[in-house]
Amino acid sequence: MGGLPVYAPMTARLGTLPEPDEDYAHEMKWDGVRALAYVEDGRLRLVSRNAKDITAAYPETLGLATAVGGNDVVLDGEIVAFDERGRPSFEALQPRMHQRHEWRIARLMEAVPVTYLLFDVLHVNTAPAVAMPYTARRGLLNEIIERGAHWDIPPFYRSAGPHVLAESRRLGLEGVVSKRLTSPYQPGRRSPDWVKVKNVHTQEVVVCGWRQGEGRRAGMVGSLLLGVHGPGGLRYAGSVGTGFTEATLRDLAARLAPLARATPPFGEEPPREETRGARWVEPVLVGEVQYAEWTGESRLRHPSWRGLREDKDPEDVIREE
Incomplete structure (x- = not known):
């Protein structure tokens, strides 16, 4: 295959339902x-x-x-x-x-x-x-x-943003994507013409290290230490210790073992009280968490692990506002 040009996907910005509603079509977010x-x-x-x-x-x-x-x-x-x-x-x-x-x-x-x-x-x-x-x-x-x-x-819906968002919530879906009716497709660009409106907070994260578990998780991965890219490079974003199955923990342990490094991979030193006993890894694995909010210290509050994202590159992981 060599005749078709290569494209990069257009992506949406995180936000609220755009206005005026009649200028947009709304799709369910899959x-x-x-x-x-x-x-x-x-x-x-x-x-x-x-x-x-x-x-x-x-x-x-x-x-x-x-x-x-x-x-x-x-x-x-x-x-x-x-x-x-x-x-x-x-x-x-x-x-x-x-x-x-x-x-x-x-x-x-x-x-x-x-x-x-x-x-x-x-x-x-x-x-x-x-x-x-x-x-x-x-x-x-x-x-x-x-x-x-x-x-x-799947269908799209014109001039019905609030109804479509409410229906997505009723169906337990992630949210909607609102797309300007007149918008072209902008390959490789995160465009304001597409707006994703989420029912739950999710964030892509870079796995930067891990801490050993205790009790039932003794000898296993207990929690993952996370990062996102921002000013100054990769920045510490907190840790996640829930949402894992035993199979997931075994898989993570196998993936993390060959990635070990001696120092944290962040652009600035992470807080010692939150990273004591950490085992650092090369920041190449991308995952996704669901969370309650960002704290004032730029940490994820109450994150829960959703899974690895092999379709995402670490350098593309930024904090979604």
């Missing part, structure tokens, strides 16, 4: 893995936000290549797994995200099937679509795509 789909010569390639080829992890989506009307296209969407209540579940998706062994993927496909939810089109054959307004791109997407068992085009 709790999954962002992926661009390149369909060329009848073959599909899925690329993560940090430009990794993740096609092998989601073979049930390969049929999308025959559902684009014979076109060569670049599409944007979110890969999601659903829980037993039919809600997108980042936790359920975790084993799929990290798996590359064919036989294990085949077993996981039955236990944790995924759906690729498409919400944009960037390129069709030799013509870029990024300069088209949002509404025109959504119309083009519906013209091109034939829906399938493992890919779909």
Whole structure:
């Protein structure tokens, strides 16, 4: 595949419902893995936000290549797994995200099937679509795509922001993304034309170290020491010690062992009273936490671990305001 241009996904800014409402369309925010789909010569390639080829992890989506009307296209969407209540579940998706062994993927496909939810089109054959307004791109997407068992085009709602946000909350979803109707697609940019409005606070974090557990977790990872990038480099953001399963802790221990380093990786010295007994690691693993708020000392209050994010690069992790 070499004919289609390479794109970086456009991203949204965190905020509140934008105004005036009639200038925006509102989509549900899906709790999954962002992926661009390149369909060329009848073959599909899925690329993560940090430009990794993740096609092998989601073979049930390969049929999308025959559902684009014979076109060569670049599409944007979110890969999601659903829980037993039919809600997108980042936790359920975790084993799929990290798996590359064919036989294990085949077993996981039955236990944790995924759906690729498409919400944009960037390129069709030799013509870029990024300069088209949002509404025109959504119309083009519906013209091109034939829906399938493992890919779909979720609806969007015009002039109904408060209702859509309330419905997302009722359904237990993460929130909504509001997109300006006239906006072009701006590859690689975090644009004010797209605003994500969350029902819960989540934050991407860099794993910078860990402390050994006590009691039932003796000899295991007890908590992770976290960082986010800011002025002066990587900054200490607190620790997380809840939200882990035993399987998660074993996996983390295996990943952290070869990353050991002698000194903290922060741009400034972290507080000793909060990091006593820390075992530092190279800051290459990215995770996500749910939390209550940021404290005045720029620490995450009551964070809970949600999982690793192999689709994100450490240098892209900043505090979301």
